[in-house]
Amino acid sequence: MDLTVTDLAVARGGLPVLEGVSFTLSPGRALVLRGPNGIGKTTLLRTLAGLQPPLAGQMSLPPEAIAYASHSDGLKATLTVTENLTFWARVFGTGEIGAALETMNLTQLADRHAQNLSAGQKRRLGLARLLVAGRPVWMLDEPTVSLDVDSVALFAGVIRRHLAQGGSALIATHIDLGLPEAEVLDLGPFKARAPGQGGLQGAFDEAFL
Amino acid sequence: MIALLARDLKLALRAGGGFGLGLAFFLIVIVLVPLGVGPEGALLSRIAPGILWVAALLACLLSLDRIFALDYEDGSLDLLATAPIPLEGVVTMKALAHWLTTGLPLVLASPVLGLLMNLPAAGYGWLVLSLALGTPALSVIGTFGAALTVGLKRGGLLLSLLVLPLYVPTLIFGAEVVKRGAVGQAVETPLLLMAGITAGAAALLPFASAGALRINLR
Numbered sequence: 001m002d003l004t005v006t007d008l009a010v011a012r013g014g015l016p017v018l019e020g021v022s023f024t025l026s027p028g029r030a031l032v033l034r035g036p037n038g039i040g041k042t043t044l045l046r047t048l049a050g051l052q053p054p055l056a057g058q059m060s061l062p063p064e065a066i067a068y069a070s071h072s073d074g075l076k077a078t079l080t081v082t083e084n085l086t087f088w089a090r091v092f093g094t095g096e097i098g099a100a101l102e103t104m105n106l107t108q109l110a111d112r113h114a115q116n117l118s119a120g121q122k123r124r125l126g127l128a129r130l131l132v133a134g135r136p137v138w139m140l141d142e143p144t145v146s147l148d149v150d151s152v153a154l155f156a157g158v159i160r161r162h163l164a165q166g167g168s169a170l171i172a173t174h175i176d177l178g179l180p181e182a183e184v185l186d187l188g189p190f191k192a193r194a195p196g197q198g199g200l201q202g203a204f205d206e207a208f209l
Numbered sequence: 210m211i212a213l214l215a216r217d218l219k220l221a222l223r224a225g226g227g228f229g230l231g232l233a234f235f236l237i238v239i240v241l242v243p244l245g246v247g248p249e250g251a252l253l254s255r256i257a258p259g260i261l262w263v264a265a266l267l268a269c270l271l272s273l274d275r276i277f278a279l280d281y282e283d284g285s286l287d288l289l290a291t292a293p294i295p296l297e298g299v300v301t302m303k304a305l306a307h308w309l310t311t312g313l314p315l316v317l318a319s320p321v322l323g324l325l326m327n328l329p330a331a332g333y334g335w336l337v338l339s340l341a342l343g344t345p346a347l348s349v350i351g352t353f354g355a356a357l358t359v360g361l362k363r364g365g366l367l368l369s370l371l372v373l374p375l376y377v378p379t380l381i382f383g384a385e386v387v388k389r390g391a392v393g394q395a396v397e398t399p400l401l402l403m404a405g406i407t408a409g410a411a412a413l414l415p416f417a418s419a420g421a422l423r424i425n426l427r
Contacts (some may be wrong), residue, residue, distance in 0.1 A: 049291050052427040068291045072284025076216070078223035083216075090212035091292045129288070 001061065002026050003137055003168065005048070008057030009192065009200050012043045016055055016192035016200045023185055025168050027136070030159060030179055033172040035187035041172035042071070044187070045139045048170070055200055067135035069143060073126025077115035081106055081125055084114055089132040100131035103158060105151075119146040127155060130162075138162065138169040144177065153178060210298045213289070217306035227275055231268035231311040232318060238264040239322040250327045257326035258336070258387035265315045265340060266347060266380055272311050273351040274368050276303050277359040277422070286359070290426055296419035304345075304352040304415070312344030328391060335390025339403065343383040346407035349414050350375045356418040360425045378406055 002024055009019040017040035025031050033041050047054050050063025075084050085097045101107045104124045114122065123146050130138055138159070144152050156178040159169050171177065193199030221228040242260050243253055280286040289299050319340050320333050328336065354372035358364035382403035389396045 046287075051287060051290055063291060064293065066291070068288070070284050070287050072287075074283055074285035074288040076220055076283070076285070078220060078225065079216070083219070087212055087216045088288075088292075091289070091294060093293065 001065065001136060003048075003065075003170075004060040006058045006060075008044075008047070008059065009055040010040060010043045010047045010052075011055050011200075012040065016195075017043055018187060018190045019056070019192045019200055021057070021187070021190045025137070025170060027166045027168050028163050030163055030169040030171060030182035032177070032179070032182045032184045033170065033187055034174075034184055039187045039191060041187060042141050045141050045170065045172060046070075049139055061137060065135055066137045066139055067130050067133040068139045068141075069127060069130055070141050071145070073122050074129070075114040075122055075125060078113060080111050080113055081117070082110045084125060085128055085132060088129045092133045092135075094132050094134045097128075097132055100128045103131060104128040105154060120148055120151055123147055124151060124155075127158070131158070136167045138167065138171075140169060140171045140173075142173055143171065144173060144175055210294055210302050213294065213299060213302045214306055217303065218309060221306065221310040226310075227272050228310045229314070231272050232314040234271055235264050235268040235315055235318065236322065238267070239325055243325060243327075253327040254329055254391070257323065257328040258332065258384045258391060260326060261319060261323060261328070261336060261387065262339075262343075262380055262384040265319070265344065266376055268315060269311055269344060269347040269351060270369060270372065270376075272307065273355050273372065274358070274365045276307055276352055276355040278355070278364070281359050286422070287426060290422070296422055297415045300352055300356060300418040300422065301415045304349045304411075304418075307352065308345050308348035312340075312348055315344060316340045328387075331393055332387050332391030335396060336387045339383045339386040339390075339400065342400070342404050342407055343379045346379050346403075346410045347376060349407075349410045350379075353414045353418045353421070356421040356425070359422065379403060382406070 004024045006022050008021040009016055011017060021044065023031065033044065035041055045068065046052055048059060049066050049068035082097065085100060089095050089097050101110055104127060106124055106128060109117065109121060114125065117125065127143060143155060147155065159179060162169065195201050220226050239261065246252060277286060280289065290296060316337060319336050323333055323336050351372055354368045357371060358368045361367060382399040385399040386396045386403065389399065
């Protein structure tokens with residue numbers, strides 16, 4: 001299942017930020033999105049994940065194939081690590097969390113409340129959700145924020161295993177993940193032109209939302 | 210979807226979850242009213258249906274902005290929107306969890322508080338029945354209001370202004386049921402109208418709430 005994106009244009013807050021984005025992501029491959037702050041990496045990922053409609057263009061995969069990991073981890077402070085992860089496992093219909101806890105090095109924290117975790121431990125728990133989602137395409141938005149060096153290496157190994165199992169990953173990041181095999185897509189050239197210079201008009205009603 | 214309901218109930222019961230907030234408010238208002246009005250049994254029984262219903266409605270209103278705000282802040286709402294559950298199912302479960310933690314305790318506590326308001330004996334059954342049929346509408350309508358205002362900083366005031374007019378029919382018919390029931394008049398018409406509002410709201414508003422959420426998550 002290739003993810004093919006053709007001539008995609010995305011908008012944030014009614015203003016077009018990226019246009020003409022085209023790429024193909026095959027199973028077993030990882031693609032790293034790069035670009036300065038505000039170029040539209042998060043907006044592109046949210047559009048692909050189905051959280052907002054694109055301004056123009058097509059994508060070949062339905063959002064149901066995509067597991068999206070945003071900046072925030074979606075953890076509940078008063079639930080334990082196990083309860084947080086079990087909830088997502090049940091929502092995604094997979095149910096088994098033991099392997100995910102083991103992989104993300106969380107087994108010893110299983111009965112800890114999420115409010116007592118450090119920022120890096122929370123991040124690991126947030127990323128463990130990808131493992132219980134059971135979806136082939138991972139969309140990761142700055143996955144390594146607040147992770148230490150060992151955890152970054154651990155997570156790079158997790159991504160590599162996911163790729164080896166026929167999955168794929170689209171990663172927006174500023175740092176080197178230690179995945180030399182990943183291709184890099186610089187979003188700089190896709191910056192949307194102003195409407196006066198032939199760029200797309202933003203959706204009119206969105207300016208009021 | 211059962212997982213979502215179970216999680217929300219668990220969260221409500223844990224520390225800081227807000228369970229009992231509405232119930233405590235209901236209790237306080239109903240205890241204070243006789244103190245403020247004075248010990249006149251006849252007057253209290255006359256205003257009891259209205260006061261009980263207004264207090265229950267305000268108690269429901271109190272916890273509405275928590276329905277989506279917390280999930281929005283910690284990112285769960287984005288993740289739920291990309292999960293394999295339809296968003297309509299998410300909002301239905303949210304409304305159900307709100308009713309179970311706010312509406313149902315009010316229903317169960319109302320007979321005791323009716324005693325404080327000197328409600329005539331014939332009115333107790335109708336009070337419980339009208340609250341049981343009416344409070345689900347309050348939760349469903351409130352969930353719609355919460356979906357409209359999710360993401361707004363300090364959206365609580367706007368939420369109250371949006372939702373209160375929609376609560377008025379339920380309030381009028383609900384209080385009317387108790388008022389008529391307490392003096393032994395026929396209650397079918399207001400009871401059926403209120404049940405109709407609840408059924409209509411529960412059937413239609415989840416779609417509107419899901420639509421509002423989709424727009425707000427963009």
